[in-house]
Amino acid sequence: MSSEMSRARRHLETTRKMKDMLPRFFARMFERRFSNEPLAWCMVGVPPELLKAFDLLWEWPENFGTLCASRLVAPRFIEVAEGDGYSQELCSYVTNTMGYCKLFKESGEAPPESPLPGGMGNPAMLLGSGFVCEPRWKWFQSIATRFIDVPVYSSDPLAPPWDIDPHNPRIEAHYKELLRDDLHGQVAFLEKQTGKKLDPDLLREIIIRSHTALAYWRDTLALRKAVPSPMGSTDYFSAIIPQMYMVGEEEAVEFYREMYHEVKARVDNKIGITGEEKYRLIWFGLPPWFNLGIFNYLEDLGAVFALESTYNVGDWFEVDDLNDPLEVIVQRTWQRCVKMHDYGAETMPELCNPAVFGGFSGSRLLEEAVRDYSLDGAVMHLTRSCRAVSFGEVHTKNRLAEMGIPSLIFESDMADPRLWSDSQIKTRLHAFLETVDKSKKERR
Amino acid sequence: MIKALHGLARAEQIAARRDEIVRDLKKETGRPVIGYLCCFAPPEIISAAGAIPYRITGRPGDTMAEADAYMEPYGCSYVRNILAQAVKGRLDFLDGLVISHSCDMIQRLYGIWTYYRPLPYSRLFNVPHQVSPWAQRFFKRELVFFQESLEQFTGATVTPEDLSRAVALSNRNRALIRELYRLRKENPPLIKGSEMLTLLLAGGVLPAEEFAKLLAETAAEVKNRTPAGPPAPRVLVWGSLLDDSTFYRLIEEAGGHVVADDTCIGFRVWEKDIPLRDDIYEGLKDHYFLNFQCPRTDRGPGVRRFDYILERAREYNADGVVGYIISFCDPHKFDYPDLRDFLRQSDLPVQLIDDNYSFTPAEAIKTRLQAFIELLK
Numbered sequence: 001m002s003s004e005m006s007r008a009r010r011h012l013e014t015t016r017k018m019k020d021m022l023p024r025f026f027a028r029m030f031e032r033r034f035s036n037e038p039l040a041w042c043m044v045g046v047p048p049e050l051l052k053a054f055d056l057l058w059e060w061p062e063n064f065g066t067l068c069a070s071r072l073v074a075p076r077f078i079e080v081a082e083g084d085g086y087s088q089e090l091c092s093y094v095t096n097t098m099g100y101c102k103l104f105k106e107s108g109e110a111p112p113e114s115p116l117p118g119g120m121g122n123p124a125m126l127l128g129s130g131f132v133c134e135p136r137w138k139w140f141q142s143i144a145t146r147f148i149d150v151p152v153y154s155s156d157p158l159a160p161p162w163d164i165d166p167h168n169p170r171i172e173a174h175y176k177e178l179l180r181d182d183l184h185g186q187v188a189f190l191e192k193q194t195g196k197k198l199d200p201d202l203l204r205e206i207i208i209r210s211h212t213a214l215a216y217w218r219d220t221l222a223l224r225k226a227v228p229s230p231m232g233s234t235d236y237f238s239a240i241i242p243q244m245y246m247v248g249e250e251e252a253v254e255f256y257r258e259m260y261h262e263v264k265a266r267v268d269n270k271i272g273i274t275g276e277e278k279y280r281l282i283w284f285g286l287p288p289w290f291n292l293g294i295f296n297y298l299e300d301l302g303a304v305f306a307l308e309s310t311y312n313v314g315d316w317f318e319v320d321d322l323n324d325p326l327e328v329i330v331q332r333t334w335q336r337c338v339k340m341h342d343y344g345a346e347t348m349p350e351l352c353n354p355a356v357f358g359g360f361s362g363s364r365l366l367e368e369a370v371r372d373y374s375l376d377g378a379v380m381h382l383t384r385s386c387r388a389v390s391f392g393e394v395h396t397k398n399r400l401a402e403m404g405i406p407s408l409i410f411e412s413d414m415a416d417p418r419l420w421s422d423s424q425i426k427t428r429l430h431a432f433l434e435t436v437d438k439s440k441k442e443r444r
Numbered sequence: 445m446i447k448a449l450h451g452l453a454r455a456e457q458i459a460a461r462r463d464e465i466v467r468d469l470k471k472e473t474g475r476p477v478i479g480y481l482c483c484f485a486p487p488e489i490i491s492a493a494g495a496i497p498y499r500i501t502g503r504p505g506d507t508m509a510e511a512d513a514y515m516e517p518y519g520c521s522y523v524r525n526i527l528a529q530a531v532k533g534r535l536d537f538l539d540g541l542v543i544s545h546s547c548d549m550i551q552r553l554y555g556i557w558t559y560y561r562p563l564p565y566s567r568l569f570n571v572p573h574q575v576s577p578w579a580q581r582f583f584k585r586e587l588v589f590f591q592e593s594l595e596q597f598t599g600a601t602v603t604p605e606d607l608s609r610a611v612a613l614s615n616r617n618r619a620l621i622r623e624l625y626r627l628r629k630e631n632p633p634l635i636k637g638s639e640m641l642t643l644l645l646a647g648g649v650l651p652a653e654e655f656a657k658l659l660a661e662t663a664a665e666v667k668n669r670t671p672a673g674p675p676a677p678r679v680l681v682w683g684s685l686l687d688d689s690t691f692y693r694l695i696e697e698a699g700g701h702v703v704a705d706d707t708c709i710g711f712r713v714w715e716k717d718i719p720l721r722d723d724i725y726e727g728l729k730d731h732y733f734l735n736f737q738c739p740r741t742d743r744g745p746g747v748r749r750f751d752y753i754l755e756r757a758r759e760y761n762a763d764g765v766v767g768y769i770i771s772f773c774d775p776h777k778f779d780y781p782d783l784r785d786f787l788r789q790s791d792l793p794v795q796l797i798d799d800n801y802s803f804t805p806a807e808a809i810k811t812r813l814q815a816f817i818e819l820l821k
Contacts, residue, residue: 085781087798089772130573130742134548137573137742138778144745145782152745156579158545161568162555174585181578346555349568384518387772391552394516395559411518 004422005072006293008234011273014259015235018242021255025246030118032057038124038194041143043136045129046155046186047329047354048247049210053203054190058127059120060244061139064100065093069289069415073113077103078416091135092385092415094142101147125193127186128154132350132359133388153189155182157352159337162345166338175337179352180330187326203325206248211318213243214356216256218313223263224306225372228272229280230263233295233305237287240311240357278302279436280374284309284361285381285390286414297426298379303433306373310389311357315339329354340365347392361392363399370403377436378407379429383414406439408432451665452639455658458646459689466498466649467537476539476598478565481526481553483713483736484544485569485590486728488610491652492602493594499648499709500535501687502526505802514556520549520772521801522685527553530561540565540597542590547740547775565597573742575734583733587725604724611718611727613652620659621714627666628703629760631675635666637702638692644709645687677820680704680757682783683768684776690803691768698813700820704760706753707768712737739775747786750779754790763820766813767796793819 010016033039039057042048051058068074069092077099078092084102086095100119103111110119126140126148140152157179160166166175187198217239223230239259246252265271281298283305288294295305316339319328336358337351343362345351351358369375378400380393397407410428413419446457446465458465470477478490479500487497502525510531511524529535541563543554554568569590572579591602621644627634643662647655677700681692685708692702705711716735719727733741743749757765765787769776784794795816797809 085784087777087780090774090777094778133774134573134740135774135778137740138775141742141745142778142782145747149745154574154742156572156574156576158570158572158582161545161551161570163558163566164568174582174589178572178578178582181581182574182576185576185578346559347552349551349555382516382518387516387519388548391516391519391548394512394514395556398514409516 004420005291005417006296007070008238008292009296010234010238011232012235012259012262014255014262015238018238018255021251022241022245025251026116029057029245033118033121039121040125040127041120041123041140042127043129043131043140044244044357045131045136045157045353045355046127048244049203049206049329050186050190051127052206052248053198054194054196056190056194057121058245059123061097061120062093063241063244064116064120065096065415066289067115068096068100068113069417070292071115072290072417073115074290074415075418076113077111088385090385091133091139092413094135094139095385096415097139098142098146101143105147123148123150125150125189126152128152129354130154130156131353133386135388151189151193153186155186155354157182157333157354159345159349159351160341161349162341166341172334175352176330176334179333179354180327183326183329183354200325204322204328207325207328208322209250209253210243210247210356213247213253213256214313214317216253216260217243218315220256220260220263221307221313223260223267225374226267227280227374228270228274228277229304229306230266230271230273232273232299233283233287233308234292236305236308237292237311243313243357272304274299274302274304276302277304279376279433279440280304280306281436282307282309282369282373282375282378283381284378284393284396286310286383286386288381288412288417288420289414290417291420294425298429301430301433303436305379306375307369309361310359312360313356314358314360317356332356347395350388359389361396366396366399367403370400370405375405376440377405377432379432380407380409381414382409382411384411384419385413385416404439404443406432406435451658451662452643455639455643455646455662458649458658459642462501462645462649463534463537466496469496469649469651470537476565477537478540478542478594479535479538480542480544482544482546482550483708483738484546484571484732485542485567486587486718486732488607488614488718488728489587489591489594489602490542492606492610493591494598494600495540495594496651498538499645499687500526501645501648502801503529504688504690505804514560515553518772520547520770522770523549523553525801527557530557538563540567542567542569544569545571546738547773549772565593567593571733573740575741575743580729580734584725584729587728607724608720610652611720611724613656615717615720617647617652617655617659618714618717620656620663623663624659624666625704625711627663630671631678631761632671632673633678633701633703634669634671635662636692636696637681637705638689638696641686641689641692641710644714645689648709676701677763677817678703678761679817679820680706680753680760680762680765681710681768682706682753682765684770684773685709686768688803691797691799694803694806694810695766695813695817698810698817700813700817703762704756706737706756708738711756739779747782750783750786753783754787754792757787757792762792764793764795764816766816767794769796769798771798771800
């Protein structure tokens with residue numbers, strides 16, 4: 001199995017430099033962990049700015065899942081969870097954590113397979129988020145029930161369905177009240193657990209730095225409209241890490257600023273990532289973290305991804321009135337939700353993400369993406385254990401077909417390499433590129 | 445023909461011909477039919493707005509290939525089955541649709557269904573996952589939005605009195621259902637689990653008054669029964685939606701009695717009355733949200749969230765618990781290890797059956813159930 005998997009080859013100097021930057025950051029974090037400073041395990045959807053404002057240490061079990069996947073140790077943890085009764089159908093990020101936690105509890109220390117030295121640490125609290133999917137509701141509930149008995153707060157950001165008008169003031173008030181009260185509930189929980197009062201001035205400063213970094217990140221992604229594509233998916237999926245861990249740090253702003261300038265220079269000098277850029281594609285779904293080299297494999301065939309739907313920072317997060325920083329989070333969540341809703345949210349109704357990373361599948365956004373990024377085709381990863389993100393791919397495929405854009409849906413998983421069928425997937429990718437080639441010629 | 449039958453025989457006919465019954469009802473009354481899935485959007489509001497509430501059910505084991513053009517193959521087979529029914533045109537008698545945001549798949553079914561097969565009326569009833577005070581306030585507002593949308597569709601005006609009347613009618617049925625459940629405490633039970641479920645499925649298509657008659661005549665019929673045969677192991681069934689009595693029959697054929705359940709067309713929705721308060725929406729919120737036991741709602745960590753299952757198992761003298769989970773049903777699959785350990789620690793054996801909403805291969809399922817029933821003897 002392992003021989004079929006290959007690690008990512010990054011194209012940007014900035015993302016390659018992460019190999020120095022992140023260990024430095026993690027070393028600082030681990031030092032604090034050893035001093036027994038409170039650590040929170042968090043889910044994507046928890047605003048990282050808030051964690052930083054409380055000066056918490058935090059860890060993302062989802063990201064730990066991607067790390068375990070990339071080091072091919074996830075199956076070890078997943079099998080332990082399966083032995084405990086967790087179905088193979090359940091989210092492999094979750095089963096990875098459940099297996100890890102079981103081994104951790106049994107031995108009293110991080111399992112030797114952990115790709116992070118010291119593992120994920122001993123959390124003092126669990127901060128969940130119901131954004132995107134329900135496994136995330138059950139995940140921390142199960143951890144706190146079975147393995148680590150610590151307080152849990154799960155936030156509950158709901159969004160209006162696709163056929164309800166979010167511009168209706170009553171609807172806006174209805175949803176915003178829930179968002180606001182939920183966020184205040186989260187703050188009250190953090191104040192209780194940390195014994196600290198939220199400092200609004202500090203939170204405002206952190207949000208400003210966070211949004212500055214995100215604006216560079218967003219502008220970098222917009223540069224990918226250029227032909228040839230100046231960066232690849234391996235850079236993209238690596239570059240989400242600083243925003244997850246280093247939000248509000250000047251170093252994160254610097255990282256995204258530097259990346260922007262590097263990508264801009266590549267655009268100006270027409271530097272691409274492959275010899276001949278034959279096909280420009282969009283990626284849907286979570287990547288196979290255990291085999292990010294598949295993106296490089298496609299690049300060697302002349303196929304580049306100019307856009308990815310998952311973890312996309314998108315736009316519309318900047319808020320003019322920064323006076324009340326909690327209200328900034330409410331407002332940015334809502335305005336992003338409304339904008340995505342306007343693009344069509346029939347299959348991705350989970351639009352209220354209090355953090356900024358999200359995904360998209362809006363029908364009308366697809367039209368813009370195809371036009372602006374000069375797309376020739378779409379590759380969609382149908383992740384067996386994550387239906388929440390892969391749901392809607394058939395619909396997206398239908399919508400793209402109406403625009404004459406071919407799509408390939410292939411099946412595997414984001415963290416469980418046991419579901420990767422290398423020769424079958426590569427055969428399908430080769431056949432798909434032939435389809436794209438034909439379709440491109442027909443559209444000319 | 446159905447009118448000539450009584451009690452359980454009538455219930456069986458109604459359950460087998462639900463679509464036909466609702467078509468006739470629609471024709472007779474001229475009222476629109478609103479199909480609903482899951483248990484958060486109160487059917488009492490649909491009735492009060494002058495429409496016919498119709499509990500949508502799937503057809504276990506039926507082909508689902510028709511869903512493939514719109515929905516991924518990995519996903520709840522119940523949801524795929526329902527979408528396939530809609531695509532095949534078998535639900536064309538529906539004038540409207542309300543789907544509660546219970547789980548991810550149901551929520552997303554709404555978007556796909558209404559995009560590709562729009563109906564004159566459709567509504568996603570949004571439901572928070574927490575039971576915090578603000579989540580409860582959201583749910584109450586959602587009730588009002590739901591009612592307003594129905595009023596707009598049917599042209600009726602629903603007063604609190606109308607709603608209270610609809611609730612009182614359905615509470616009367618709850619009392620009758622509780623009475624029938626009590627007869628399952630006998631050993632052997634006076635009414636089989638499969639019969640009870642058939643009765644409840646028939647109720648999903650009948651107006652409340654008509655359902656009350658059916659329940660009353662069934663209670664009279666069942667009370668006159670003489671307990672037959674020696675006592676057999678008694679099981680409580682926990683799990684995903686069961687809208688077909690086949691699974692209960694398999695347990696019965698395996699030699700067990702289904703004496704209680706924790707499934708959503710079973711006792712989950714009928715066990716308690718809807719509180720009739722001055723603020724009727726407060727009562728609906730408590731019943732359909734705060735106290736409605738579905739693992740999709742987060743009630744915090746710890747095993748106390750399963751206490752009610754243990755209490756019910758004790759109340760009905762269950763010897764064991766059979767879990768029925770439809771493939772890809774995340775909320776139940778997540779709860780299973782915690783619940784299994786909790787029940788076993790309470791000396792209640794558990795047997796899990798994982799199924800793709802087809803109850804096949806029936807022999808293999810029955811063999812596993814037989815082994816479990818043997819264990820309980």
